[in-house]
Amino acid sequence: MTDNTLDRDDQQGKPATIFDVAKAAGVSIKTVSRVINLEGNVRKVTKDKVDAAIKALDYQPNTAARVLSGKRFYVIGLIYENPSEFSYMQKVLNGALRACEAGGYTLLLLPISLPNPGLIADVRRFVSQSRLDGVVLPAPLGDFLDIQQLLNELAIPFARIAPKNQVAHDIHIRCNDEQASFELTQYLIEQGHRRLGFIKGDPIHGATSHRFQGYLRALEQAGIEFRGEYVEDGMFSFESGKTAARALLDLKERPTAIIASNDDMAAGTIFEARERGLGIPQALSVVGFDDTPIASRIWPPLTTVRQPIVEMAEAVTSLLIQRLRGEHVSSIAEPFTCHIVTRNSTGPAQS
Amino acid sequence: MTDNTLDRDDQQGKPATIFDVAKAAGVSIKTVSRVINLEGNVRKVTKDKVDAAIKALDYQPNTAARVLSGKRFYVIGLIYENPSEFSYMQKVLNGALRACEAGGYTLLLLPISLPNPGLIADVRRFVSQSRLDGVVLPAPLGDFLDIQQLLNELAIPFARIAPKNQVAHDIHIRCNDEQASFELTQYLIEQGHRRLGFIKGDPIHGATSHRFQGYLRALEQAGIEFRGEYVEDGMFSFESGKTAARALLDLKERPTAIIASNDDMAAGTIFEARERGLGIPQALSVVGFDDTPIASRIWPPLTTVRQPIVEMAEAVTSLLIQRLRGEHVSSIAEPFTCHIVTRNSTGPAQS
DNA sequence: CTGAAAGCGCTTACAG
DNA sequence: CTGAAAGCGCTTACAG
Numbered sequence: 001m002t003d004n005t006l007d008r009d010d011q012q013g014k015p016a017t018i019f020d021v022a023k024a025a026g027v028s029i030k031t032v033s034r035v036i037n038l039e040g041n042v043r044k045v046t047k048d049k050v051d052a053a054i055k056a057l058d059y060q061p062n063t064a065a066r067v068l069s070g071k072r073f074y075v076i077g078l079i080y081e082n083p084s085e086f087s088y089m090q091k092v093l094n095g096a097l098r099a100c101e102a103g104g105y106t107l108l109l110l111p112i113s114l115p116n117p118g119l120i121a122d123v124r125r126f127v128s129q130s131r132l133d134g135v136v137l138p139a140p141l142g143d144f145l146d147i148q149q150l151l152n153e154l155a156i157p158f159a160r161i162a163p164k165n166q167v168a169h170d171i172h173i174r175c176n177d178e179q180a181s182f183e184l185t186q187y188l189i190e191q192g193h194r195r196l197g198f199i200k201g202d203p204i205h206g207a208t209s210h211r212f213q214g215y216l217r218a219l220e221q222a223g224i225e226f227r228g229e230y231v232e233d234g235m236f237s238f239e240s241g242k243t244a245a246r247a248l249l250d251l252k253e254r255p256t257a258i259i260a261s262n263d264d265m266a267a268g269t270i271f272e273a274r275e276r277g278l279g280i281p282q283a284l285s286v287v288g289f290d291d292t293p294i295a296s297r298i299w300p301p302l303t304t305v306r307q308p309i310v311e312m313a314e315a316v317t318s319l320l321i322q323r324l325r326g327e328h329v330s331s332i333a334e335p336f337t338c339h340i341v342t343r344n345s346t347g348p349a350q351s
Numbered sequence: 352m353t354d355n356t357l358d359r360d361d362q363q364g365k366p367a368t369i370f371d372v373a374k375a376a377g378v379s380i381k382t383v384s385r386v387i388n389l390e391g392n393v394r395k396v397t398k399d400k401v402d403a404a405i406k407a408l409d410y411q412p413n414t415a416a417r418v419l420s421g422k423r424f425y426v427i428g429l430i431y432e433n434p435s436e437f438s439y440m441q442k443v444l445n446g447a448l449r450a451c452e453a454g455g456y457t458l459l460l461l462p463i464s465l466p467n468p469g470l471i472a473d474v475r476r477f478v479s480q481s482r483l484d485g486v487v488l489p490a491p492l493g494d495f496l497d498i499q500q501l502l503n504e505l506a507i508p509f510a511r512i513a514p515k516n517q518v519a520h521d522i523h524i525r526c527n528d529e530q531a532s533f534e535l536t537q538y539l540i541e542q543g544h545r546r547l548g549f550i551k552g553d554p555i556h557g558a559t560s561h562r563f564q565g566y567l568r569a570l571e572q573a574g575i576e577f578r579g580e581y582v583e584d585g586m587f588s589f590e591s592g593k594t595a596a597r598a599l600l601d602l603k604e605r606p607t608a609i610i611a612s613n614d615d616m617a618a619g620t621i622f623e624a625r626e627r628g629l630g631i632p633q634a635l636s637v638v639g640f641d642d643t644p645i646a647s648r649i650w651p652p653l654t655t656v657r658q659p660i661v662e663m664a665e666a667v668t669s670l671l672i673q674r675l676r677g678e679h680v681s682s683i684a685e686p687f688t689c690h691i692v693t694r695n696s697t698g699p700a701q702s
Numbered sequence: 703c704t705g706a707a708a709g710c711g712c713t714t715a716c717a718g
Numbered sequence: 719c720t721g722a723a724a725g726c727g728c729t730t731a732c733a734g
Contacts, residue, residue: 017726018727018728027704027705028704028705028706029727029728030705031704033729041703042703043703046704062727064415064416064418064482064728065710065729068413068419068710068726068727068728069709069710069727069729070710070728070729070730071730085438086437087436087437090441093460094433094462097462106459106481107459107460109448109460111448131414238648264648271648274650275650294645297589297615297622297649298648298650299622299626299650368710369711369712378720378721380711381713381720382719382721384712384713385719391719392719394719394720397719397720413712414712415711415712416712416713416726417711417712417713418712419710420711420714420725421714421726422714423713705733705734706733708729708730708732709728710728711726713724713725714723715723715725716721716724717721718719
């Protein structure tokens with residue numbers, strides 16, 4: 001056994017192990033372990049030697065060995081409702097993948113359909129079979145009490161995106177929906193609209209009430225009287241948008257502008273207006289939320305609100321990973337900022 | 352050490368190991384291993400005893416231990432272009448997830464942007480860091496020769512969805528694009544259209560030429576002369592559809608119907624027609640392919656072609672898993688069948 | 703601040 | 719058709 005042996009192994013392309021690194025650095029494997037796990041209690045000089053050896057050998061810890069011997073799985077689950085319009089989830093996915101890659105974690109997906117009587121059983125199976133360390137829950141799943149309870153029982157930390165309700169010591173991320181809705185409504189008022197219809201979203205989503213609150217605040221600030229018949233319930237779906245728009249457009253004094261709580265319902269509103277031959281924006285201004293692909297592809301292209309979803313998902317997943325590493329992290333205090341995207345579905349009010 | 356010891360462990364909730372199963376079945380762990388890996392060479396009686404023990408103990412092999420000791424990773428990668436319109440990929444994702452769950456594999460994602468000079472380096476890092484057994488390549492990635500070469504070098508089997516070119520002994524899945532396009536064109540011809548515009552897709556996709564061929568065949572069968580100025584190149588994007596439609600609608604003798612090779616380009620065509628005040632379908636019939644969400648949300652809703660994408664992705668991933676298990680599988684011979692979805696963007700030709 | 707030993711739960715290679 | 723032994727590459731728990 002000469003030093004050549006090591007070299008040969010190396011050249012054969014077998015990945016370096018913790019023993020190779022230890023030998024190269026002249027320390028024990030436990031010290032290498034301390035360095036790669038950032039445990040501390042290693043002299044600077046020693047750490048530098050180990051880091052150099054890791055770099056020289058292009059060492060990467062074997063996840064299977066870590067999992068088998070340790071208490072972590074290096075896996076995060078993303079449980080989400082499988083929607084008909086996926087563009088929001090696509091961005092969540094991209095952000096969560098980024099954070100996982102940066103943190104050395106693997107991301108596993110569990111798409112679910114709602115309503116689902118076997119939901120909890122599905123989640124339980126996913127969590128235990130896939131051996132997860134943590135879970136990311138986009139809205140509305142982050143507000144399902146039975147999921148929260150299950151994860152708490154199993155002692156699996158979770159992070160929530162755009163949750164509705166508070167949970168003690170939780171990790172979550174939000175954007176300033178209320179302010180964005182306020183500005184969007186204000187924008188319509190500035191164009192001379194006084195009869196402003198509003199289509200609410202699915203009440204289980206936190207965004208639904210925030211967006212409605214922003215609308216109310218803008219009305220109040222402009223001194224426009226609130227009229228209950230101008231508010232319709234929706235469920236964020238295209239069809240529910242159509243139905244709500246039908247009710248609003250059937251009113252004797254129909255709105256000159258309609259604020260839909262997402263783009264799909266705005267598209268439903270445009271669809272319904274077209275069926276009645278109403279020109280947009282001449283006879284009716286329409287706005288949405290989320291800036292999904294349809295917003296720029298529909299005619300006329302839709303004035304809407306863009307959220308930094310990728311960044312939000314990345315931030316909250318990073319926080320989750322930090323917590324999994326034992327760091328004491330709390331939720332981000334500041335909500336992320338949304339921006340209005342102005343297109344051609346809005347124009348001056350005609351009276 | 353009495354039998355109670357085993358029972359106690361069991362009740363404590365520690366997952367059963369191969370030793371527990373072996374003890375309960377009265378065999379060695381190697382025999383249990385043979386059963387769970389379907390290796391054969393086990394007497395029926397023995398196998399039954401082991402199966403019973405597995406069931407009684409709710410035994411599930413520890414993947415980390417299998418990976419560490421064996422030559423497999425139980426992981427499949429899905430590498431895909433991260434598109435602006437995700438609905439096709441959403442279905443691929445759902446199908447691949449289904450097959451992986453059924454086969455005991457984990458699915459890992461690598462979204463990439465194109466063009467990407469570092470593509471091969473990214474793929475190499477993904478494959479080696481994530482320790483994959485196999486890879487699923489949706490179009491157009493399945494036709495990238497450098498990816499194929501890399502995977503062949505690393506001896507990693509791959510499965511391709513809707514590839515353009517042949518590869519010896521490969522696993523892939525297709526649908527009958529040519530026939531669907533033929534029928535769609537025929538449908539327009541039956542409505543009296545003789546001036547049929549066609550917008551091609553990205554030439555790197557196999558579907559592009561198949562869909563064009565179907566168009567040509569339908570023209571020929573109806574005895575309609577092919578006119579080169581009625582064919583425009585596109586790239587499957589909304590913008591490219593708009594540009595192509597602009598050229599077609601600028602023609603002196605403009606088409607009365609336009610076949611776009613996907614829904615996004617059809618949406619671009621409708622957008623362009625609207626800007627010119629052309630009524631649809633009165634002045635222009637428009638059709639697309641894929642039945643993406645926009646097809647049913649745009650006005651007027653789009654006549655299009657629906658592919659069984661979830662099923663195709665599931666089938667090809669299952670085949671890949673079978674190959675990874677050492678079974679000799681070949682590609683599915685029969686292409687999957689597409690269906691025309693008739694909506695309101697098409698009508699009788701006006702001349 | 704550092705290290706020696708045990709063990710995680712399987713598969714492999716070999717023996718019979 | 720069945721099994722005993724070695725070993726995969728780490729982390730844990732403990733010692734100093």
